Amino acid sequence: MSRPAPIAGSVAEELAARSREGRFPGASWWIGGLTGVADAGAVGTATAATPFDLASLTKPLCTALLGVLLEQDGRLDLEASSSELLPELTGASVGRRTLLELGSHRAGLPAWSPLSVRARSREGMLAEIAATSSGTPGEELYSDLGYLLLGFAVERAGAAPLDRQFRERIAVPCGAPRIGFPGPDDRFLDAAPTERGNVYERRLAGEAGRGAAWRETIPPGEVHDANAHALSGVAGHAGLFGTAAAVGVLASEILRPRHLPLGERARARLLSPVAPGADRTFGFVLARGSAAARGVLPDAAPGHTGFTGTSLWLLPEAAAALVLLTNRVHPTVSDGDFQPVRAAFHARALRRLP
Numbered sequence: 001m002s003r004p005a006p007i008a009g010s011v012a013e014e015l016a017a018r019s020r021e022g023r024f025p026g027a028s029w030w031i032g033g034l035t036g037v038a039d040a041g042a043v044g045t046a047t048a049a050t051p052f053d054l055a056s057l058t059k060p061l062c063t064a065l066l067g068v069l070l071e072q073d074g075r076l077d078l079e080a081s082s083s084e085l086l087p088e089l090t091g092a093s094v095g096r097r098t099l100l101e102l103g104s105h106r107a108g109l110p111a112w113s114p115l116s117v118r119a120r121s122r123e124g125m126l127a128e129i130a131a132t133s134s135g136t137p138g139e140e141l142y143s144d145l146g147y148l149l150l151g152f153a154v155e156r157a158g159a160a161p162l163d164r165q166f167r168e169r170i171a172v173p174c175g176a177p178r179i180g181f182p183g184p185d186d187r188f189l190d191a192a193p194t195e196r197g198n199v200y201e202r203r204l205a206g207e208a209g210r211g212a213a214w215r216e217t218i219p220p221g222e223v224h225d226a227n228a229h230a231l232s233g234v235a236g237h238a239g240l241f242g243t244a245a246a247v248g249v250l251a252s253e254i255l256r257p258r259h260l261p262l263g264e265r266a267r268a269r270l271l272s273p274v275a276p277g278a279d280r281t282f283g284f285v286l287a288r289g290s291a292a293a294r295g296v297l298p299d300a301a302p303g304h305t306g307f308t309g310t311s312l313w314l315l316p317e318a319a320a321a322l323v324l325l326t327n328r329v330h331p332t333v334s335d336g337d338f339q340p341v342r343a344a345f346h347a348r349a350l351r352r353l354p
Contacts, residue, residue, distance in 0.1 A: 011348045012041050015324075018341050019044035023334075024309055024326040026050065026192055030248035031349045033320040039352040040245065051178055051191045052325040053224050054240040054247070055306030059147050060270070061179075061250050062166045063236040064103050064283025066154050068266035069169060076157040078103070078269070078282065085153040088123075092130040097137055099153055102146040103282045104274040108134035109143040114205035116230035117212040122152055125231070140280055140289075144227065144237040151236015163234045173259045176249040179242030181234045188221035188241040192327040194308055200333040201226050224308055224329065238306075244323045247312055251321035255314060271302050271316055287313070292342035297322075297350070311342050315353075322349045 015027045026046030031039040042048045054061070070076035078100040082089050089095030097107035113132060119125045129145050151162055158165045163181035171180050182188045198214040205212070218224055221241065228235040253260050254270055269282040279289030284302035287293035292305050293313055303313030309328030314321050324345045328338055 009348070009351075011039055011345065011352065012043060014344055014348045016043045018344075023336075023338070023341055024328040025330055027309075027324065027326040028052070028244040029325070029345070029349070030244035030323040031320070031352050032248050032252055033318055033353050035354055037248070038320075038354065039349070040248075042244075046192055046325075046327075048245065049178075049190075049243060050325075051188050051241045051243050051246075052310060052327060053191060053194050053306075053308045054179075054242055054310050054325070055224065055238050055308040056144075057247065057304055057306045057310050057312055058238050058240040059236070060283035060304050060312070061247070062162060062170070062240055063147055063151050063154055064270060065170060065250075065254070066158065066162070066165050067099065067103060067150065068262070068269045068282065069260070070154060070157045071269075072261065072263055072266050076154070082107075082149055082153060085156050086126065086149065088126045089130050089149070093134040094129065094132070094149070097134070099150060100274060100282060101137060102150045102153075104278070104280040105140050105142045105146060106138050106274070106278075106280070107143065107146050108137045108139065108141065109145040109149075110135070111142055112144050112204070114201065114209050114212070114226070115145075115148075116226045117205060117209050120230045122231065125227070126152060140278065144225075147237035148227065148235060154236065161234060162236065162239075166240075170250065170260065174249055174253050175259070176246045177243060179240065179246035179250065181239050182221050182223075182241060189219075191220040191241055192325075193220050193330045194218055194224040194327055195329045195333055196331045198226050200329070244325050247323045247325070248321055251312055251314060251323065252319075255316060255319045255321065271314070273300075284314070291337075291339035293346055294343075296343050296346045305339075305342065309338065311345075313346060318353060320353050322346055324349075 026044035028042040083095035101107040223233040225238040228238040287297040287301040288299035309326035
C-alpha cells in the first residue's frame with residue numbers, strides 16, 4: 001500500500017527528500033513530550049516497526065544507564081579506578097582512570113582500534129586495551145575502547161552479561177517494545193540492513209588488518225561493528241538493536257522515571273556535565289559539543305549519535321526526546337558528512353513539540 005505524500009515542511013518531507021538524495025535507504029523517527037507522542041513515522045524502505053542497528057546509542061541506553069543503576073545499588077563506584085573491577089588493567093595507564101572518566105570519554109584512550117583482528121574474547125580485548133597507549137587524562141576524546149572497558153566493568157559489578165542485565169533491569173521493567181541485543185528471544189532478522197561487509201573498517205585498519213577474516217556480508221540482525229561482533233554482538237559500545245518507539249520509551253524513562261528506580265544523583269550523572277565546562281555527561285554529549293545539534297537545540301541538551309545513522313537527543317526541561325534512526329551505511333559507508341541531516345531533523349522535530 002502506497003504512503004500518503006509527506007506534508008510540506010514536515011519531518012516526513014525532510015527525511016523523504018534526504019532518502020531520495022541517497023543519504024539513506026530508510027529512516028524511522030519518534031518525537032515525544034509531556035503530552036505523549038508528538039510525531040512518529042518512517043520513510044523509504046523502513047516502517048515504524050523496523051528495528052535498526054543502534055550502534056553507539058548502546059553507550060548511553062545500556063552501558064551508562066546500567067552503570068548509574070549499579071552505582072545506586074552500591075555495587076559499583078564510578079569514581080573508582082578501572083583496575084579495581086578490572087585487575088587486568090593494573091599497571092596500565094588506563095587502569096588509573098576512573099569509570100566516570102571512561103564513561104565521559106576523558107580517559108585518554110584512542111577513538112578506535114581493530115581489536116577484533118587480534119582478539120576474539122573479553123580477556124583478549126582487555127589485554128589489547130591494557131597495552132594501548134593513553135593520551136592526556138581529562139581531555140575529551142571519544143573512545144569506543146573506553147566503553148568496551150566500561151561494559152566489562154558493568155558485567156563484573158552486575159555479575160551477569162550486558163544483554164541479560166539490559167533485558168532484566170531496563171527493557172522488561174520499561175515494557176520497551178523490541179529493543180535489546182539479538183539473541184534467542186529476538187534475532188532482529190527484520191532489521192534494516194547495514195553495510196554489505198566490513199569494507200569501511202578493513203580500510204580503516206590498514207596494514208594492521210591485512211590477512212584478517214573480515215566479513216564479506218553482514219546479515220540483518222548482525223551487529224555492524226566488528227569489535228562488537230567479535231564478542232558475539234554484546235559489547236559496551238555497540239550491539240543494541242531497536243525501533244524508534246523503543247528508543248523513545250527508554251529516553252522518556254531517563255527524563256521522567258516511572259518504571260526504573262533512577263534517583264536524582266543517577267539522573268544527574270546522565271544529564272549533567274561531568275565537570276564545569278565539559279561537553280559530556282556520563283553517557284551523553286551536550287548539544288554544544290556536537291554538530292548534530294549545535295545551534296539548533298539548547299546548548300546543554302544531552303544526546304548521542306551512532307555510526308550506522310542513528311541519533312537520540314533529550315530536552316530535559318520539556319521532558320521531550322527526539323529519535324532518528326537510519327541505515328545510512330547501506331549498502332556502503334559514504335564519506336559525506338551526515339551531521340547536517342541530523343541537524344535538519346532536529347530543527348523540524350522542534351516544531352512538532354507543544
